[in-house]
Amino acid sequence: MKRARIYHRGREIWTHLTDDDSALVLPDGARLPVNDAQWLPPVQRGAAVYALGLNYADHNKELGFAPKLETPLVFMKGDNCFVGHLGDTPRPADGNQMHPECELVAVIGRPSRNVKPEDALACVSGYTIANDYAIREYLENYYRPNARVKNRDATTPIGPWIVDAADVPDPQALRLSTRVNGALVQEGTTADMILSVAGLVSYLSSVTTLMPGDLILTGTPQGVHFCAAGDRVESEIEGIGLLINQLVPA
Structure with a gap:
């Protein structure tokens, strides 16, 4: 469903x-x-949102970083940063290095604390798509997420819907892609995640209790393409759907 x-x-x-x-x-x-x-964004009001940076080795290499981090790079996101399918995202006039990041999102389905990796997928109720735009001029040291870029209003399209976990047999075998004005600019597979969905659920649940409705944005593969106001951006994940967004002048 x-x-x-x-x-x-x-x-x-x-x-x-x-x-x-x-x-x-x-x-x-x-x-x-x-x-x-x-x-509207398929996000439960008041849910915690955890997002991953540098969770794909190919993207890390693309940016000039080590393939794997010693510890996961996790940051939080607030409700106002989300916008639904077919929504508009403001592109700052000085955001010349703003690029889309297609990500698989796991939705937590039950309270989860200290979950073992082998049990972690049972804690996921469904999956959706996010396009967690980066604005590299605003990132600290070119990659470290901060509120100025990752919590701006309407800068994270999400949706269109949540697919039940039962309909996604293997979340580590999904192709991701991004097209800008019809041109393919990003492509990868969830098999290339450094920490899998199960690994992320296990890791985060060792830090805090995950609650129903909480979201985990799992990172993005290689493919950096700077966008302009007026661009139409399509983020697609096999078996999940197609998320469409328009960049508009801020």
């Missing part, structure tokens, strides 16, 4: 898609064509 959060008739609601992905099934049973939906 695919679950989505939309704005409909003056309120925010959670709904799910029909089997053919052509429509959303509303709480009263009515169906809304997906082309008529006003998509």
Whole structure:
């Protein structure tokens, strides 16, 4: 099943898609064509959001860093940074090194503390897609995340929906890609993660209790392409979906 959060008739609601992905099934049973939906970020209010930097060896090499970090580079994100499918992201006038980062997102389904890696995937209820834009001029030492870049309003498109974990047999066997104005600029596979989804759940649960609805953005593969205002950006993950976003002048 695919679950989505939309704005409909003056309120925010959670709904799910029909089997053919052509429509959303509303709480009263009515169906809304997906082309008529006003998509919201499929994020539970108040959920904790953990994001990974440098979790793909090929991307680390691309940026000139060691293939693997001694400890994971984890940072937090707030609600306001998210924008839904087909939404707009402001591109700062001085953000000449702003580039998209397609990421698999794991959604936690139950309270999880000190989980062993072999048990970790059972704690995941579903998966979605994020495009966690980087603005390299704003990053400390070119790579270290900070609030100025990773918590700006509407700079992390997410969605369009959450796919149930049962429908994703192996989260480490998914292809990721990014297209800007139709041109392929980023491509990789979740098999190249340094810490797998299970490894990340295990690691984070050793630090804090993960709660239902919490999100883990798992990092991005190689492919740095600087974007301009007006660009249409498509982030796609095999078996999950296609997330579309437009860059607009800040």
